[in-house]
Amino acid sequence: MSASELEQAMTALIKLFHTYSGRDDTIEKEPLLQLLKENFPNFLSACEQRGRDYLSNIFEKKDKNKDQKTDFSEFLHNHSLGAELCSGGNQ
Numbered sequence: 001m002s003a004s005e006l007e008q009a010m011t012a013l014i015k016l017f018h019t020y021s022g023r024d025d026t027i028e029k030e031p032l033l034q035l036l037k038e039n040f041p042n043f044l045s046a047c048e049q050r051g052r053d054y055l056s057n058i059f060e061k062k063d064k065n066k067d068q069k070t071d072f073s074e075f076l077h078n079h080s081l082g083a084e085l086c087s088g089g090n091q
Contacts, residue, residue: 017075026069032059 003011020027020035027035036044036055047055059070062078070078 013076014072017072021072024069026067026071027075028069029056029059032070032075 016035016039017027018025020031022028033056044055059078062074063070064074
């Protein structure tokens with residue numbers, strides 16, 4: 001049985017995360033913004049229309065342990081939250 005579209009998308013997100021993550025399985029802020037610029041240009045453009053630091057502020061507020069790094073759990077949460085907010089969803 002082949003993977004569903006959603007399973008393929010989740011696998012792609014996992015691989016993407018590991019492409020940018022360090023040895024500690026986290027992504028620092030600058031590589032995270034680079035990941036977004038390279039892989040989600042339309043998403044990033046929509047966020048930037050809300051203000052230059054809009055997306056950066058979301059990630060800082062949602063950095064659970066305040067380590068200025070994003071682990072996979074934070075990445076998924078922030079990615080889904082950011083997609084909703086930047087696509088016109090409620091804040």
